[in-house]
Structures are given as C-alpha cells and as structure tokens.
Amino acid sequence: MKVLLVDDDAFLRDMYATKFIECGHEVESASDAAEALRLIKDKQYDIVLLDMVMPGMGGLDLLKGIKQAELKRQTMLVVLSNQSETSDRSAAAELGADGYIVKAESIPSDIVKQVETLYADKKQK
Numbered sequence: 001m002k003v004l005l006v007d008d009d010a011f012l013r014d015m016y017a018t019k020f021i022e023c024g025h026e027v028e029s030a031s032d033a034a035e036a037l038r039l040i041k042d043k044q045y046d047i048v049l050l051d052m053v054m055p056g057m058g059g060l061d062l063l064k065g066i067k068q069a070e071l072k073r074q075t076m077l078v079v080l081s082n083q084s085e086t087s088d089r090s091a092a093a094e095l096g097a098d099g100y101i102v103k104a105e106s107i108p109s110d111i112v113k114q115v116e117t118l119y120a121d122k123k124q125k
Contacts (some may be wrong), residue, residue, distance in 0.1 A: 001119055002043075005029040006036040006050040006062065007080070012103075016049070016080070019108040023116070033057035033065070040071045047115055052081035052088060063095035076122055078115060098122065 003025050007013045010031065017027045028043075030036035032054055040048065048066075052059035059079055066077065078099040079092045089100045099118045101111055 001046040001116070002026045003028070003115075004036060004039060004043075004045045004048045005080075006033065006048065006054075006059075008032055008051065008054040015108055016111065019112050020115075023112050025112075033059070033062035036062055037065050037069070037071075040066060040075070041069070044073065045075050047076045047078060047119060049078050049080045049115065052079055052083040052092070060091055060095060063092060063097060067096050076119055078118060080111065 003020050005013050005016050005027060006029070008031055013029045013031070017029055020027045028039065030039055033050070034057055036048065036050065050059045050062055057065070059081060063077060076098045077096055078101060079097050080101050080103060081088070082103050084102045084104075092100055101114055106114065
C-alpha cells in the first residue's frame with residue numbers, strides 16, 4: 001500500500017511511518033492539511049491517514065477539500081485521531097472517511113493491522 005500520513009505531531013508521524021514501512025508499505029507524510037492536499041493532487045495514494053486536530057486546516061476541512069476537489073478517486077480516507085466522540089466520527093463519515101481509528105485505543109502495530117484490514121475489506125467489495 002502507498003500511505004500518506006497527515007499529522008502535525010512529528011513524533012507520531014515518524015512512529016507510524018516506521019511501523020507501516022516495517023510492514024512493507026510505502027509511506028509519505030505531511031505535517032498539515034494544506035501540504036496533504038498538494039500531495040494528493042499530484043500523487044495517488046491507497047490510504048490517507050489523517051489527524052482531526054491540526055493547526056489551521058483540521059481533519060474535517062481536509063476531508064471537505066478532498067471531496068470538493070474530487071481527489072478521492074480510489075483512495076481510502078481513514079481518520080487517526082484522539083477525538084473519539086460519536087459526533088466526530090459521524091462528521092468524518094459524512095465527508096467521506098472510510099474508517100476512524102482512535103489513537104489512544106491502539107498501539108501503532110495494531111493501527112497498521114486495522115488499516116490493512118480496512119483496505120482489504122474495501123478491495124473485496
């Protein structure tokens with residue numbers, strides 16, 4: 001899988017990138033939503049993992065931007081956030097998120113497995 005990690009926390013971005021790379025995935029990262037939009041316009045990703053809370057444009061704004069620019073294509077959009085309210089999950093789903101993972105509920109290797117499962121399930125449909 002080709003993965004784009006979008007998170008303003010460099011430590012978390014690097015940690016998740018390391019785990020995905022260890023599992024054989026190609027990873028790029030963006031430190032904010034604006035950078036992510038630029039990358040998504042130029043490249044095709046299998047998965048975009050995005051945080052909800054980032055300075056400037058947050059995760060919901062990024063989902064809106066992807067939807068408005070019709071950039072989703074075959075890309076799965078998965079929220080990876082500590083925001084765990086039902087309203088956050090619903091808002092993300094309404095804007096096209098294919099999955100929602102709460103960071104605090106899983107260790108990085110489990111997050112990789114969850115993303116791989118979401119991706120495999122989508123490919124089977």
